[in-house]
Amino acid sequence: MAVERAREIAASFDLRALPPDFYANPFPVYAALRESEPLKRMPDGSWFLTRYADLVAVYRDAQVFSSDKKVEFTPKYGAGSPLLEHHTTSLVFNDPPLHTRVRKLIMGALTRRAIAEMEPGLILLVESLLDAIEAKGGGDLVEDFASAIPVEIIGNLLAVPHEERGPLRAWSLAILGALEPRLTKEQEELGNRSVREFLDYLRVLVADRRRNPGDPEHDVLTRLIQGESTGEKLSETELLQNCVFILNAGHETTTNLIGNALVALEEWPQEKDRLLRTIGRQPDWDALEPAMTLAVDEFLRFESSNQLGNRRALRACEVGGVQLPAGALVTLCIGAANRDPAQFEHPDVLDLARENNRHLAFGFGIHQCAGLSLARLEGRVAIGRFLARFPHYRLTEAPTRGGRARFRGFLEAPFSIV
Numbered sequence: 491m492a493v494e495r496a497r498e499i500a501a502s503f504d505l506r507a508l509p510p511d512f513y514a515n516p517f518p519v520y521a522a523l524r525e526s527e528p529l530k531r532m533p534d535g536s537w538f539l540t541r542y543a544d545l546v547a548v549y550r551d552a553q554v555f556s557s558d559k560k561v562e563f564t565p566k567y568g569a570g571s572p573l574l575e576h577h578t579t580s581l582v583f584n585d586p587p588l589h590t591r592v593r594k595l596i597m598g599a600l601t602r603r604a605i606a607e608m609e610p611g612l613i614l615l616v617e618s619l620l621d622a623i624e625a626k627g628g629g630d631l632v633e634d635f636a637s638a639i640p641v642e643i644i645g646n647l648l649a650v651p652h653e654e655r656g657p658l659r660a661w662s663l664a665i666l667g668a669l670e671p672r673l674t675k676e677q678e679e680l681g682n683r684s685v686r687e688f689l690d691y692l693r694v695l696v697a698d699r700r701r702n703p704g705d706p707e708h709d710v711l712t713r714l715i716q717g718e719s720t721g722e723k724l725s726e727t728e729l730l731q732n733c734v735f736i737l738n739a740g741h742e743t744t745t746n747l748i749g750n751a752l753v754a755l756e757e758w759p760q761e762k763d764r765l766l767r768t769i770g771r772q773p774d775w776d777a778l779e780p781a782m783t784l785a786v787d788e789f790l791r792f793e794s795s796n797q798l799g800n801r802r803a804l805r806a807c808e809v810g811g812v813q814l815p816a817g818a819l820v821t822l823c824i825g826a827a828n829r830d831p832a833q834f835e836h837p838d839v840l841d842l843a844r845e846n847n848r849h850l851a852f853g854f855g856i857h858q859c860a861g862l863s864l865a866r867l868e869g870r871v872a873i874g875r876f877l878a879r880f881p882h883y884r885l886t887e888a889p890t891r892g893g894r895a896r897f898r899g900f901l902e903a904p905f906s907i908v
């Protein structure tokens with residue numbers, strides 16, 4: 491996108507009315523905003539923040555900047571709607587004490603040991619997907635590979651029976667899709683229907699798990715249920731809605747990490763060669779872990795799968811030299827902060843050996859992604875093993891973007907392995 495065009499979009503920037511050419515490459519627009527108005531007032535009165543330091547300041551101050559979305563979402567989804575109940579009950583859109591209680595229960599099942607124990611199963615899954623791709627000579631990066639991984643990993647986390655995982659991805663896309671700044675009637679209806687269907691499904695799963703508890707060291711659902719009897723009491727609604735959230739949170743974000751990375755490597759052949767040289771002919775995956783971790787973090791910085799976050803100021807305050815009134819709604823642009831030259835040298839260059847990469851792709855502060863170690867593991871195994879098996883893969887058509895501002899990824903990316 492030409493600089494002039496980026497400045498034009500930035501001058502009248504409105505998240506609810508983004509032009510079609512924004513989605514392919516929003517970064518020049520973010521750069522123009524960072525330079526001209528790093529706290530941009532949008533037509534609806536809210537602020538759009540693009541500087542790294544300003545995002546960190548907001549994330550850090552959870553006393554002033556609330557994650558509770560009742561004020562914003564009640565008019566958006568309508569009182570009594572399934573989407574409203576869901577998006578105002580999950581831990582990510584709440585403040586302490588509900589946030590603290592739920593987070594503690596989830597984190598207890600995401601220990602280093604628990605995640606390390608997931609690795610062998612993840613490797614088997616990835617290798618079996620690669621076998622299927624090899625047999626076909628290619629396929630679609632998103633459909634046949636990237637999206638097939640998180641659905642299994644997150645399904646395992648809540649011990650959802652394999653044969654019941656089919657609808658999870660579509661529910662998740664519809665429910666998180668409803669967070670887009672502008673919603674069509676169809677998207678809203680689909681989102682509401684998906685919450686209803688998801689809850690109907692989970693009621694049966696939870697009733698069964700109450701009768702047949704799993705291992706709380708590994709099964710997040712059993713932990714959430716047992717939490718109820720150890721003083722961390724969650725209501726039935728809190729329990730079900732937080733299960734919906736966990737099943738959604740690790741889904742599209744991780745799919746897009748893997749898909750974005752494999753598409754980006756096509757556009758950065760030197761970085762692809764560098765990674766291939768690092769991986770070598772007979773990879774010693776344990777020895778490669780630090781290099782793969784650097785690469786995954788750079789993919790996360792460069793094309794952050796979750797581009798936007800939101801907070802509401804509970805009191806009048808100052809951010810980056812701008813006075814914000816009590817009640818101010820702020821959108822934190824992770825995609826822009828992760829390309830801020832004040833924080834990252836050559837921010838628009840994909841550098842898979844970048845050190846000291848303190849990107850904000852997982853957020854920061856008390857709500858920082860609870861699944862970040864799991865996401866990094868999935869990224870390392872999926873991207874590394876794909877490259878080792880198919881070093882000469884090529885996209886056969888231009889990939890199709892999701893066309894969304896919040897979740898950055900591709901819907902389709904057809905490829906062949908030679």
Ligand code: HEM
Nearest residue numbers: 581582739740743744747799851852853857859860861865
């Ligand atoms: C590349 C993959 C992922 C990305 C980019 C990502 C990104 C994020 C971000 C930015 C937040 C913070 C939201 C905020 O502060 O408003 C978050 C929260 C969260 N994520 Fe992730 N996520 C990913 C994968 C996962 C996975 C695999 C899980 C599975 C357990 C997960 C579970 C959560 C949970 C439970 C929260 C809420 C934490 C809280 O509110 O305390 N995420 N994620």
